[in-house]
Amino acid sequence: MLVIQDLHKSYDTGKSKLHVLKGINLNISEGEFVSIMGSSGSGKSTLLNIIGILDEKDSGVYELDGIPIEHLNEVKAAEYRSRFLGFVFQSFNLIGYKTAVENVALPLYYQNVPRKERNQKALEYLEKVGLGQWANHLPNELSGGQKQRVAIARALITDPKVVLADEPTGALDSKTTHDIMKLLQDINNEGKTIIVVTHEPDVAAQTKRNVVLRDGIIESDEFIEQIVL
Numbered sequence: 001m002l003v004i005q006d007l008h009k010s011y012d013t014g015k016s017k018l019h020v021l022k023g024i025n026l027n028i029s030e031g032e033f034v035s036i037m038g039s040s041g042s043g044k045s046t047l048l049n050i051i052g053i054l055d056e057k058d059s060g061v062y063e064l065d066g067i068p069i070e071h072l073n074e075v076k077a078a079e080y081r082s083r084f085l086g087f088v089f090q091s092f093n094l095i096g097y098k099t100a101v102e103n104v105a106l107p108l109y110y111q112n113v114p115r116k117e118r119n120q121k122a123l124e125y126l127e128k129v130g131l132g133q134w135a136n137h138l139p140n141e142l143s144g145g146q147k148q149r150v151a152i153a154r155a156l157i158t159d160p161k162v163v164l165a166d167e168p169t170g171a172l173d174s175k176t177t178h179d180i181m182k183l184l185q186d187i188n189n190e191g192k193t194i195i196v197v198t199h200e201p202d203v204a205a206q207t208k209r210n211v212v213l214r215d216g217i218i219e220s221d222e223f224i225e226q227i228v229l
């Protein structure tokens with residue numbers, strides 16, 4: 001599903017180059033549930049941004065579903081993102097003036113799906129994450145956990161190959177973190193590939209494979225005994 005070989009990334013900081021990813025090798029198969037940990041600055045977000053085609057590698061191989069991801073223009077990058085990837089962020093990234101169902105339907109709007117069809121599907125996905133009753137509420141009427149459920153429904157609505165979640169529980173209390181991780185486990189058990197960047201060892205323990213980055217290289221990469229919620 002996802003092949004990364006000897007991947008490097010540097011940032012130009014004006015005076016010098018900051019070499020952030022220093023030869024990453026990572027293969028992720030369909031249906032895996034992977035957590036990426038590592039101390040602040042180790043390169044987790046940089047790696048996730050490259051996997052998410054939000055940023056470009058300098059060198060090495062990155063293939064997504066068999067397609068080499070190389071020097072894409074913005075239109076092609078956006079097309080691949082919408083075809084292959086779903087995104088979940090710590091801060092939910094919902095549009096404040098749109099209702100829950102409108103937020104979930106948004107990726108289908110960009111795929112030119114007719115309004116009736118996209119709203120119907122969005123409602124289905126909201127029901128899937130347990131929020132059918134909240135379809136017409138605005139984000140500021142929802143709790144943090146509910147907002148993240150809306151964001152997860154939005155990430156799933158295009159049936160992406162891979163869901164990328166950057167600190168999805170970072171803004172949530174421990175009970176809500178449990179509920180969101182349970183939801184991600186359910187989604188993974190249905191066959192979806194999920195990659196989660198997290199600072200929280202408890203969250204990583206609820207995935208099936210843990211990758212630890214240290215100073216731009218993979219320090220460890222282990223299949224783990226998943227704590228099933």
Ligand SMILES: Nc1ncnc2c1ncn2[C@@H]1O[C@H](COP(=O)(O)OP(=O)(O)OP(=O)(O)O)[C@@H](O)[C@H]1O
Pocket residue numbers: 011012013018020038039040041042043044045046047
């Ligand atoms: N656009 C950028 N320009 C310059 N430097 C950057 C840029 N993005 C990240 N960096 C630097 O690259 C290094 C790795 O950052 P990255 O965000 O990937 O780390 P991280 O492991 O996700 O950290 P955190 O856990 O704090 O989010 C850091 O030193 C950061 O300051």
